Each structure stands twice: as C-alpha cells, then as structure tokens.
Amino acid sequence: MRDYLKIEINHLLGSLLIFIPIGYLLQQIPVAIALAFIAYFSKHAYYLTKLAYLINQGARIDPPYPADIWGLIYKELSRFRSRSRKRKRTLSRFASRFRKVTSSIPDGLILLNKSAGIEWANPAANQLLNISWPRDENTPLSEHIKHEELSEYLKNPDYSKPLELPSPTNKAVIISLRVTPFGGKKAQRLVVARDITDVYKLNQTRRDFVSNVSHELRTPLTVIAGYLENLSDNDMLPFQERPFTLMVQQADRMNSIINDLLTLSRLELGRAASAEKPVAIPELLRRIIDQAQLLAEQKGGYKITLDVNDSLWLLGEESELMSAFSNLVFNAIIHSPPGTEITVTWLRLENEACLTVTDTGPGIEERHIPRLTERFYRVDKARSRQSGGTGLGLAIVKHIIGRHDGELRISSQLGVGSSFTCAFPEEVTLNKPLTAPDKEEAVNSANDEQPELTHSSPE
Template sequence: MTAAGFLAVSLGVALICALGGFFIGRSTASKAPRQPEGLTVADLMQKVVQGSHDGIVVLNSFGDVVLHNPRAEELGVVRNNRVDDRARKAAQAVRDTNEIVYVDLSPLEAKGRQPEAVHAEVRQLTDGFTVVDATDESEAVRLEKTRRDFVANVSHELKTPVGALALLAEAVLDASDDQDEVRRFSAKIMQEATRLGTLVTELIALSRLQGAEKLPELTEVEVDVVISEALSRSKLAAESVNIDIATDEPSGLLVPGDRTLLVTALSNLLDNAVAYSPPGSPVSVSRRLIDGHVEIAVTDRGIGIAADQQVRVFERFYRVDKARSRATGGTGLGLAIVKHVAANHGGEVKLWSLPGTGSTFTLRLPAAAQEPNLVASGASDHGGEL
C-alpha cells in the first residue's frame, strides 16, 4: 500500500473508533443524543476505499474478509468474498511477526483480461485486523520484458555487422596481393559499415522518441513538402528496382509538427513499400483531410502482412520477411520509428494489409487550425479529393 493510502485507512479506523467512543460517551450523558449531520467519517473512509485504484482488503484475525473494494475483485485478490489463499497466509505472517509482508498475487492461470502481474503489501492495521493493498504491475512487467528484449536484440543486431567487418578486414589482409579481391572485400566492408551506421542512427532516433509524448514546440508544416522530400529520399531505391511511386495532387494541407521527423517517418514507410514489393510493381502516396486529421497513405502491391503479424510489425527489430529485410539492409526499426513519430505528434499509424495483395500504411496526424475562409476555400477546391 502506498504511504498515503495506508495513512488514510489507519486514520479512518482511528477516527471511527474515537468518534464511536465520543458518541457512546455522549449517549450515556444525554438521553437524546443529536445525530451527526451529513457524511460521517466512516462514510468518507468507505468512499476512499471504494474509489481507490489499488485493491484493498481488510481481514480479521481468522483471515475472513470484512471489507474490500471492487478493485480487489478486478485484480482477483477476492473471489466470492474469499481472499486469495496467498494473501491469507501473508496476513497470518503479519499477525505473527507484526512486520510488513510482500506477496505476489499474480494469476496462476491466464483468465480473460485479468492483469498479468499483481503484487501486494500486507500490513497490520489494528489489533486483530490486517490490510492487503494490491496493485496491478502488469505494465511495469511488460516494460521490463520489452527492455530485456531490446537489449538482447540490439546486442545481436550490432554483433552481426561488427563480426562481418572483422572477417572482411581479415580477408583483405589475406588477399593483399590480389587487387580484384581487395576491391571486392572493400566494397563489402563499406556496405557493412553503412549498415552499422544506419542502425546506430536509427537507435539514437528511436531513443529520443521513446517517451511517446507530444513534442513541446510545433510549427506548421506543409504536407506537400513532407511528401516531396520523402519521395526524394526514396527515389534511388525505387529506381533501382524499377518501381514508380505515384502521388496525388498537392493539397495545401498543414499539420503542426517537426518537418524532419515527419519526413523520416514517411521515408521509412516508402522504403518499406519499395523493399517488400516485387520489381516493377506500383507504389502510391495519397493525402486527404478527414475529421480534422490529415491522413497520408502509402500503398503497395507487395507481399502483404498476415493478420497475426500486423500488430507486431511496429515492434523494434520485428521483420515480416527476415531474409528480404537483411538483403535490403533493413534494421527492423523503421516502423517503430514511424509509430513513435506519430505518437509524438498526437497522431497514430494505421495498417491495412492482405497477404498476396499488398499493404496500406496510413500516417494520421491532427491538422493545423486554419481560418474559416481558408477552410471553406479548401473544401470547394479539393472537396472531391478530400
């Protein structure tokens, strides 16, 4: 239990007892005691307990539940008015030692939407009574797992190009008398060094975006300029596989944001579309204003993504086709960066995909506020397209 929560419950019990004694004393001195007006301390404490975000359970000396709030049932600490056996044993230990006991009350079996990790603190409340304060630690556990996975993935991803560089450097030394071999190995060294540099750059970018909080200072950014710059970045990769990236007409739309980050996000979507599309297939970019949001959609006719993988593609280092991603120099961080850029701008990235048909990634961002006459003219000029 948090210090404030325990203090509130303790003070509540003490005040209830004190006021109970006070009114009993008055009743012996007066035949007609005056009833308190409004909410009593007991009523207030009941509201505190019932409204607590933690699961609170008060047990008597026999381990029976004398008070609990709805949150305790949501966390699975209390079922059918009986406390979890682990909490009951912890309460007995508290009564025996008068020391705080921490206990793991996580569900032993996954049941629906029940929290994955529930931890509780059991304290002596007053003579014969103990309180169990349980909190949902599922998010913290998931974050810790994500952190461990991230460290493991980074270690693996960095080890691959570093190991390749060492082997290639050794090969260059062994072939020092063969100029053709030296040139061939040197080209591969440059390729691996470029890949390593890209990975480090994207890791730094992702670490800066990780908080998923809105950017503090936003300027009005032209969507048409973002698309134009992103197309310029992806032009060489698209031309190398004979892919033509088609776009709709300029819209004049504006979004509050950071132009560099938005260009990076859209470039990542375009690079993915090109990398996972057959040579010569079409890729398109479109923009529209809908419900106060600007939507920039990138559509390809590539391999598509199965339904069970569509949520995971935004995870760091996750790849739908690992062989193709490595062949094209992908780091597995591109879509994670897109997700965090969208979140930093108060938006989101959506995905529609069908295996064998293709995919559409949509970057959805809040539109910049415009003057009424501009909105009206924009609606008349682009009404059919938007």
C-alpha cells in the same frame, strides 16, 4: 382463475340467500341485501387486514390458505417471497464471493461516479493509492492522487493509453492507471491501478543499455569505416574486391542500425513531440516523393502517385514527421518489385488527417501484421537483409506517430498489396494560413486536379 371467480360468486349468492329470507320475514329486504353485501365485503376486509399485518411484520405466509380468491393471493405472495429470499441469498453469496475476489486482486480497483467521486474501492487501492472504502466514499479522486495530468486524463474520453505516475504511498513505486467507462451512458468509470515498477525499471534498463551500447559501438565503427574509406583509394587484387565490398556494406548497415537504435531510444524518452510548430505536410511530402523517385530510378519500373490537401497542415516536429513519412514511402519501394504502383495521399477523412501509403506489391500475411512494429521483426528475413533494412523502421514510425497523438494502422492482402495509414486527430491539425495572393490562387485553382508524379523505367 375462473374457479376462484365462481367461488366468489357463490359466496356472494350464499350471503344473499341467508339474509334475504330473514329480511323478507322482517319486511326489511333492502336492509337484508345491504347486510348481505356488508358480510361479504367484511370477509375481504378481514383477509386484506390480515395480509397487511403479515407483510408489515415480515412474517411468513404459511398454509392453510383461504378457500377463495384470497387463497390465490396468499399463495402467490408466499411463492414470490420465497423466490425473493432465494434471490437475496444468491446475491448475498455472489456479493461475498465478489468481495473475496476483489480483495485477492493485486491491482487497485476504484469505482467512480459521473463527477469523478469515489463510490467503492478494493483493499489493494489502499496499498497502492491510499484510497480506502468506505472511508473515502464520495471524495474526488484528485484529492488522493496529486498529479498534474490526472484531471485532464479523466476529462478526456479517450482512455486507450494508460497514465503512468508515482504511487502516493511510495514514490519509488510506479503505477499505471487505466480507466474503463461503463453503465448508463457510460457515466461511471472503473479505474484499475497496477504496479508496473518492475516493468518500468526493465524498460528503463533496456533503453539505457541500448543507448549506451549504441554510443560505445559508434567509436570503433567510425574507426573501421575510416580505414575502409582510406583503403578504397588503393588498388586491390581481384580476390580482395568482394571481401572489401562486403565489409563496406556491413559497416554501412551497422551504422544504420546504430543510428536507428539511437533514434528509437530518443523517441522513447518522451510521449509528446519535442516541438509543436506548424508543419507544411504537402511540401514535406513533395520533397519525400522527389527523393523516392531517385530510389525508384535505381530499382526501376515504379509509378508513384501523390494526392494531397494543400491546406491541411500539422502541429509537430518536422524532422520527426519527415523521418516517419519517408520511411513508409521508401519501404513501399524497397519491399516491392518493379512495376508496383505506389499511392501517397494526405487528406482529411471525417475527424482525422490521414497520410496513407498504398502499394500493389506482394502483400503481407495477416499473422505478421500485429508484429510489424516490433524491433527487428522481419516478415522475410532473407529479403529484408538483402534490401538493407534494419528491422527498426516501423518501430520508429509507430513511436513518432504516437508522439504526435496519432495512430499507425496497417492493412494488407497477399497478392493485392499493403496500406499504411498514419491517422492524426483533429486537435493536432490546422489549416494553412493564406495570404492575399494565396487566396486568389486558391480560388483560381479550386477545381484543378492534383497532377500525378510518376516514374517508369525506360523501354
């Protein structure tokens, strides 16, 4: 850069050296100096005008370049335009490959703006949802997909669960819509439409099969259990007692499996709870703890602690919540050795209402945790069968909590214990309505601590 400045200074001095002697001879030195500066700046005006012309015409700026500072400007602009052309070619190739990739994807891809208008869509979106780009650009998505839950689904910021609906082009095709926000402040959204007809039919077939088989098995099992009950009134020979006891135990276990399968099939039929009524969770948990103490007495040596927020209730189905919560509490007793401490809490944490069952049992290996809610999955098959578990309990709990818009979270550490948390959003919680006596009692007991419910085996 310094070299170019020296060149410009030399050019200016050269102009002055040419015009000042002439002005001296003509006795017009000021005019000569002015002419020298005019000549110097005329050169700059020429190169500036030439550059503007080349840029306006989109012409290439090729050498030879001027031997002054304009040469630097011309050279750098030429390099910049060359790099720009390369970037354009790269972007063009990338855009071409992107179009080919999106055209080959079987899932429909739809780009929405912040007002849920269509900005772009791939060809698969036309086949699945009858949305074509650029034909339907800037039109609302709800104009093309007539579904009562779509508008609420798009307004809800939680897109963790997909929306399943029939395809507008073919009602026999089931589409799963999943939304992913992105961009600045996540104002834009990418909608992925996937054909899940085969999976949907397979799940429906599985549910129907399980339900039908469970119903068909119930009748012969009832007959077997009836005969076993009649035989229990008769005297048996010593060698008959153990086989008879095993038959009764296995009949009871099969009956539990059938009941759990029927419950699970019923839960899978809908997403929302069958009823949305205020449920007094604190009282429900106290009933569960009373029942859990009876089980603890049979096994011996458990300490059960209950900590609840008495004013925190839920909207939902009481029988389903009773089943889910009792399942977690009883599991803590069944799958833990005597001496285990079990803590049950029902509290409001941040924007959630959380039911947490924590035990100090042997814990669960981390690799098993993601699969605990699968049907019939067992961490220790031998121990689970000995305890009488069906392998369906946590699957039922997960479905019940999901039907109440909640989430089941599991954490565990070997040798330390396990924690099962049912977290419910603020939308399904409510405060217990207080009557006048209740209000007075609440004021008097505001600073009292919740007493512990404990059970210990006799010395």
